[in-house]
Amino acid sequence: MKKLSAAVLAVVMLALAPALAQAQDDPLAAWRPAFDPSGAKYTYILSNVSHPGIEGIGVGYRIRDKVWERSNGQLYVDFRPLAQLGGERDVLQKLRLGAVQGMLCSSVAAANLADQLGVVNLPYVVDTFDKLDKFRATPALWEPFRDSALRQGVMVTDITGYGPYGWATTTPVKTLADAGKVNFRIAEAPVNTDIYRAWGFKFTVMPWPDVPQALQTGVINGLDHTPIVCNLTKKFDIAKHFTQVNYAQGLFVHLMNKRWFDGLPPELQKVLIETIEEESAASRVATRRQQEEQIEAAKANGVTFYPLADEDREQLIKQAEPVLAKWGERIGADYLQTVRDTLGD
Numbered sequence: 001m002k003k004l005s006a007a008v009l010a011v012v013m014l015a016l017a018p019a020l021a022q023a024q025d026d027p028l029a030a031w032r033p034a035f036d037p038s039g040a041k042y043t044y045i046l047s048n049v050s051h052p053g054i055e056g057i058g059v060g061y062r063i064r065d066k067v068w069e070r071s072n073g074q075l076y077v078d079f080r081p082l083a084q085l086g087g088e089r090d091v092l093q094k095l096r097l098g099a100v101q102g103m104l105c106s107s108v109a110a111a112n113l114a115d116q117l118g119v120v121n122l123p124y125v126v127d128t129f130d131k132l133d134k135f136r137a138t139p140a141l142w143e144p145f146r147d148s149a150l151r152q153g154v155m156v157t158d159i160t161g162y163g164p165y166g167w168a169t170t171t172p173v174k175t176l177a178d179a180g181k182v183n184f185r186i187a188e189a190p191v192n193t194d195i196y197r198a199w200g201f202k203f204t205v206m207p208w209p210d211v212p213q214a215l216q217t218g219v220i221n222g223l224d225h226t227p228i229v230c231n232l233t234k235k236f237d238i239a240k241h242f243t244q245v246n247y248a249q250g251l252f253v254h255l256m257n258k259r260w261f262d263g264l265p266p267e268l269q270k271v272l273i274e275t276i277e278e279e280s281a282a283s284r285v286a287t288r289r290q291q292e293e294q295i296e297a298a299k300a301n302g303v304t305f306y307p308l309a310d311e312d313r314e315q316l317i318k319q320a321e322p323v324l325a326k327w328g329e330r331i332g333a334d335y336l337q338t339v340r341d342t343l344g345d
Contacts, residue, residue: 027082028052031061035068040076042264044272046102047091048252049083049208053232055290056160056252057081059283060104063275070271075264077102077272087207089188092255096152101260104160107251108189115330116148117156118191119339122327123247123320124313129288131343132161132249136284141339144332155256157273158280162250163226163291168239170221172304176312179243182222185211192224194323195247199316215239226250227305228287231294236303243306247316254280 031052037043044067052058060079067077085091085100088109094100111118120126126135135141136159146156173179184203186192196203204220214220215238223230223239229250230236254276261269295305308316328336 037076042075044077044101046079047085048081048104052081055283055286056162059279062279066275075268098257101257103255104252108187110253114148121191155258157254157276160252160280160283161287163228164246165248166245167243168223168230169241170239172241173243174306183220184222184224185220186224198319198323228294231298
């Protein structure tokens, strides 16, 4: 009997082996839905390029589950992180056409859709968690941002975050003189290009999926990003130093194709928007906590953090003023001034 049981177990395990191996190899296995979405009347495909372990991205799954419950299985949010649908520029085009209905788009890439979306990327404007909360809660600041992409047929429904930007580098950067020796990877966004030109640093514009190999091969030796992203996506395995420049908050802008949204029944529109707003607000709170957790985890793994000296911060602010003037013309000088006056220094 024991031999027979062992034989049966061996057969069962052999039969399950492919499925078990697939689950082990699937980085998203832990996020599979606990329901069968095949009966949904409507599907909302929501794209993102990074990992759902980041609070500002994992919100996509929490939106999925709550919308399913609140809509009684009528609306399925098919969340696709890890660049399953392509890079951000490609997905932005698909979003305009309606081939993709939604996108958690990095704010740096979102500025390619509408200039006003670039206001949150300008240096030392929306640069702290408190300023971000105030920006979202103030109608005079939020509503022009929210409505800026409507001409492209795209709605801005809300924002989530991934922490303040700094420099992850393979060698220590304690001063601006040190930074002058680094080749920084920056995002494919015109506002970032303008910032780094104004600062006088060497930089390479590079799609996010190309970064790991570029760091490993030394094509770049610095990365303009946040501690949360650098730690969770293993960039700190190579770049063991981080300078806390804290010049902007990293954001994901939740974009939605308006024509698709307008085709939803009113009750499902309400469910979707209310859920996005609730979960996005909760995610922004969680991001503050995740920022501290990921910094401590990185330090425990040998990453050294350097605060930027006050005089260096003031120098970066001074050098960036022409960028703010240029972008003020593009997004509206009055609007930018309102943002700066309301949020303060």
